[in-house]
Amino acid sequence: MPIEPMTKAVGLDxxxxxxxxxSGNHSYRIPSVIGSPNPGWSGMVQDKSWLNNLIIEDANGNDVYIGELARLQSEIRKSLASEGKMKSIDNSILALKAILSLIMKSNYEQFVVATGVPIATGVEESKELIRGLKGTHEIKVKNDATGETKQMKILVEQSLVMPEPYGTYYNILKTLGVTTAVDSVIVDIGHGTTDILCMYNGRIMRAASGSLEEATDSLTSALSRAIQEKSGKIIRPFDLMKTIEQGKRTILAGGKVLDIGxxxxxxxxxxxxxxxxxTNRLLNNLPPDAWIEKVMVTGGGAYIFGKYLKQAFFEADIVKSPEGVIVPEDAVMSNAIGFEMIAKTKMK
Ligand SMILES: Nc1ncnc2c1ncn2[C@@H]1O[C@H](COP(=O)(O)OP(=O)(O)OP(=O)(O)O)[C@@H](O)[C@H]1O
Ligand SMILES: [Mg+2]
Structure with missing residues (x-):
């Protein structure tokens, strides 16, 4: 009779x-927001998935909307992180428990969890998150569309917290089969922030790491302004996202085709x-013997900026060849994939 380990490794970003x-063959994304409940007609909803209709009960027994449901329905919404840091530990833990509930097959499960947090998150907050996640939790969730409720218990046997881009660093080195530490810069271009993490001798170099507000939404905001100036039409940055993701170079504004290429x-x-x-400024804080062998460009922004950055990092002399710039296969999920790998190494 095959005996399988009951503990699951989970990577969170x-x-x-x-x-x-x-975790295993599960892969989920939810907006980093939680919000106040706003009950209404829900019987009409087409999408009845737990992912998009997730409600969790907090410690006081109150309902809290999570992710997409909060984004669409809550009147009061709170972001879990902003300005490059985590905001409220309690809220983050609530959201993480809610997303963990999505992978539960039974009402009791054990996990080893490795979590990536924004780079500017302080050491104290990281420790609090580790402590907060570790141990036993009762989870009560409800599906807003169906009214179905679930009650479960989880045991987080081990909890690790690291800066988000470290997941990609681990993932890429592991995938390439590199077993030694390689001095690297990991540039994670997200929606609203770009995180830059510097690795030297296998260590995270805090003084050479930081975050920037220039990211994918800077591009859509700039475009939105330019379109308004040229055509007088207001197209919200959010609505330009799809255009950019699909690599389109024209848009339709007020019945006219505009070339935005x-x-x-x-x-x-x-x-x-x-x-x-x-990146150059941060690298000045590295010891003079540091030798950057790889620049890893990750996050959803890698699909947009990756090609340009490959050449530009080489021309700026940050790496010695354009091949030194690597974009992971799944740039959006690569941190979480790396964290799952790390969680696996901690399982007995
Ligand atoms: N295939 C794609 N092609 C182009 N752009 C993409 C693609 N996938 C995602 N993006 C863009 O990347 C951004 C999301 O990237 P990512 O998931 O790394 O951000 P995030 O981690 O949520 O943001 P942050 O790091 O600021 O918290 C979005 O702005 C999205 O439009
Ligand atoms: Mg990110």
Whole structure:
């Protein structure tokens, strides 16, 4: 009779705009927001998935909307992180418990959890998050669309917390089969922040790491302004996201087709230059014998800025060849994938 380990490894990435979870063949993304309940007609909802209709009960027995449900329905919403840091530990733990409930097959399960947090999160907050996640938790969740409730218990046997881009560093080295520490810079371009993490001799170099507000939404905001100036039409940055993701170079505004191609290229160049300058500035804080072998460009922004940055990091002399710049296969999930790998190494 085969005997399988009952503890599951979980990788979490607690970003300023989305939380990601990877465990076995599960892979989830939810917006990093929680919110007040706002009950209403829900019988009409098409999408009855737990992922998009998630409500969790907090310590006081109150309902809290999580992720997409909070984004769409809550009147009072709180972001879990902003300005490059985690905001409320209690709220983050609540959201993490809610997302863990999605992978439960029975009403009791054991986990080893490795979590990535924004780079500017303090040591104290990280420790609090580790303590808060570790141990036994009662979880009560409800599906807003169906009214179904579930009650479960989890045991987090071990909890690790690291800066988000470390997940990609681990993932890439493991995937490449590199077993020695390689001096690297990991540039994680997200929705609202770019995190830069510097690794030297296998250590995280705090003085050479930091975050920037230039990221994917800087591009869509710049475009939105340019479109308004040119055509008088207001197109919200959020609505330009899909256009950018699909690599489209024209849009329809007020019944007219506009060519946004060169504006996109120009913005990509400007934002990339800011990222390169900041990386250079941070690298000045490394010891002189540091030898950056790899620059890893990750996060959803890698799909947009990756190509330009590959060349630009090389031209800025930060790496010795364009091949030294690596983009992971799944840039959006790569931190969480790496954290799951790390969690696995901690299982007995
Ligand atoms: N395939 C894609 N092509 C282009 N852009 C993409 C793609 N996938 C995601 N993006 C963009 O990347 C951004 C999301 O990236 P990511 O998930 O890394 O951000 P995040 O981690 O939630 O944000 P932050 O790091 O600021 O917390 C979005 O702005 C999205 O439009
Ligand atoms: Mg991110």
């Amino acid at each position: 607690l970003g300023t705009s989305t939380i990601k979870l990877v 060169s504006a996109v290229d120009q913005s990509i160049e400007t934002i990339s230059e800011v990222i390169i300058d900041e």
